[in-house]
Amino acid sequence: EEIRVYEFAEKINKPVSEVIKELFSLGVMFTKNDFLDKDSIEILAETFGINVTTVNDQEAFDYVKAYDDEGEASDQILVERAPVITIMGHVDHGKTSLLDYIRSAKVAAGEAGGITQHVGAYMVEKNGRNITFIDTPGHEAFTEMRSRGAKVTDIVIVVVAADDGVKPQTKEAIEHAKAANVPIIIAVNKMDKEAANPDLVKAQLAELGITPVDWGGEHEFVPVSAKTGMGIEDLLETILLQADLLELKADPSREVKATVIESSLEKGRGPVATVVVEDGTMRVGDIVVAGVAFGKVKALLDDLGRSVKEALPGEPVVVLGLSEVPGAGDTLISVKTDKIAREYAKKKAEYLRQKELSKTTKVSLDDLSAMIAEGALKTLPVIIKADVQGSLEAIKGSLEKIRNSETKVNIVSAGIGGITESDVAIASASSDCIILGFHVRPTGVVKEKAKSAGVEIKTYNIIYDLIDDVTNIVTGLMAPVI
Numbered sequence: 001e002e003i004r005v006y007e008f009a010e011k012i013n014k015p016v017s018e019v020i021k022e023l024f025s026l027g028v029m030f031t032k033n034d035f036l037d038k039d040s041i042e043i044l045a046e047t048f049g050i051n052v053t054t055v056n057d058q059e060a061f062d063y064v065k066a067y068d069d070e071g072e073a074s075d076q077i078l079v080e081r082a083p084v085i086t087i088m089g090h091v092d093h094g095k096t097s098l099l100d101y102i103r104s105a106k107v108a109a110g111e112a113g114g115i116t117q118h119v120g121a122y123m124v125e126k127n128g129r130n131i132t133f134i135d136t137p138g139h140e141a142f143t144e145m146r147s148r149g150a151k152v153t154d155i156v157i158v159v160v161a162a163d164d165g166v167k168p169q170t171k172e173a174i175e176h177a178k179a180a181n182v183p184i185i186i187a188v189n190k191m192d193k194e195a196a197n198p199d200l201v202k203a204q205l206a207e208l209g210i211t212p213v214d215w216g217g218e219h220e221f222v223p224v225s226a227k228t229g230m231g232i233e234d235l236l237e238t239i240l241l242q243a244d245l246l247e248l249k250a251d252p253s254r255e256v257k258a259t260v261i262e263s264s265l266e267k268g269r270g271p272v273a274t275v276v277v278e279d280g281t282m283r284v285g286d287i288v289v290a291g292v293a294f295g296k297v298k299a300l301l302d303d304l305g306r307s308v309k310e311a312l313p314g315e316p317v318v319v320l321g322l323s324e325v326p327g328a329g330d331t332l333i334s335v336k337t338d339k340i341a342r343e344y345a346k347k348k349a350e351y352l353r354q355k356e357l358s359k360t361t362k363v364s365l366d367d368l369s370a371m372i373a374e375g376a377l378k379t380l381p382v383i384i385k386a387d388v389q390g391s392l393e394a395i396k397g398s399l400e401k402i403r404n405s406e407t408k409v410n411i412v413s414a415g416i417g418g419i420t421e422s423d424v425a426i427a428s429a430s431s432d433c434i435i436l437g438f439h440v441r442p443t444g445v446v447k448e449k450a451k452s453a454g455v456e457i458k459t460y461n462i463i464y465d466l467i468d469d470v471t472n473i474v475t476g477l478m479a480p481v482i
């Protein structure tokens with residue numbers, strides 16, 4: 001995690017468009033969500049005449065590394081790592097059942113600790129290879145982590161009940177996965193049921209651009225039953241095939257880098273965090289930092305609660321010995337000394353405090369038009385919500401036509417109904433995305449969420465006004481509103 005352009009602008013209290021303009025005049029193109037490199041930060045600091053002590057993750061990480069890597073040869077030894085899977089889908093379509101079935105089917109009866117523990121992630125074996133499942137079904141965890149920059153998931157499984165078909169949260173799940181650019185496998189669940197109609201599921205999803213392989217598309221549809229266990233082995237095999245295509249590699253010989261999946265304060269054990277190792281090997285005795293937490297790893301536990309000495313890339317592991325409870329999505333790294341660990345954690349705390357203090361709108365319409373005018377933004381991502389299908393289609397049609405030679409409108413998602421928290425989550429996870437409402441409004445709660453996520457919501461009662469605004473943004477002509 002490095003510093004993004006808009007975060008930098010927030011910090012120095014300047015409009016983001018000014019920062020982008022400055023960078024542009026230096027001959028470098030940045031959009032507000034791009035990460036700044038060190039040189040640019042220094043040049044900007046000079047231009048704006050301020051003293052910047054960058055305290056973001058990557059900076060601190062580099063700083064830590066500078067100490068850490070001294071005298072060490074760094075020949076990379078890349079080996080295959082376990083794929084990390086997240087299961088999403090509509091409520092009651094069987095996410096939990098599927099996760100439970102896979103876990104219990106794959107754990108030999110009588111193994112220590114039983115299989116009742118929930119630590120946020122678990123690993124199973126198939127054909128001598130490992131697969132890690134994130135054990136917190138639902139979209140929130142996925143988008144929350146992603147909006148924090150954590151990319152833990154390699155493949156998303158979208159569960160669709162064969163007797164119920166595509167539902168609103170199915171669509172959401174697909175949108176989340178698409179926005180994150182993560183491959184999707186469809187598990188057509190509840191195949192044991194009389195009313196199961198997998199062809200209807202296929203047809204409905206094909207309409208959303210998720211076309212089955214056997215219909216000439218690119219997506220694997222695996223019929224399963226979380227009740228009888230039918231198709232589960234096929235599903236695991238499909239995951240491995242997809243993982244092969246992704247060529248997931250990591251270097252177990254280096255220091256650990258992991259992502260916190262879940263954390264809690266437990267009586268008698270203190271702060272406990274479940275992490276998934278991204279790179280390197282995690283070992284007992286490692287000195288680590290994770291967000292504002294640091295410490296020497298006292299013990300590592302696997303997903304069955306058994307004590308282990310180490311965890312390899314792609315593997316989930318429970319970490320004991322941290323000073324505090326880190327946040328989900330925090331990066332954990334190992335460092336050489338306790339001093340460095342403390343320093344890092346302190347910097348992170350300082351960074352978070354600053355960020356909290358200088359929370360400003362993530363994106364505003366005049367920022368966007370300035371960015372487009374400067375050629376810094378190539379597409380304008382929008383989410384459209386409307387009251388009726390007819391209006392939605394009309395708006396979609398008109399927006400698709402709006403483009404100038406450089407810029408076009410990218411419809412991230414479009415749907416009927418009010419503006420929801422999920423829309424805000426999707427918008428905040430995509431760069432510079434705005435939400436356009438037609439005859440629909442966000443509730444107070446959603447407004448609050450949007451505000452704190454820095455997402456702009458614009459609502460309209462006249463289609464022409466909506467089109468006009470977007471056209472103005474895209475042509476970069478909108479007069480700045482002060």
Ligand code: GDP
Binds near residue numbers: 191
């Ligand atoms: P979630 O909300 O997506 O996590 O769904 P659950 O896993 O809680 O499942 C919802 C309901 O569907 C529960 O009553 C499950 O027992 C049932 N269910 C889940 N999978 C299957 C299946 O493959 N076949 C049948 N018959 N029922 C299932």
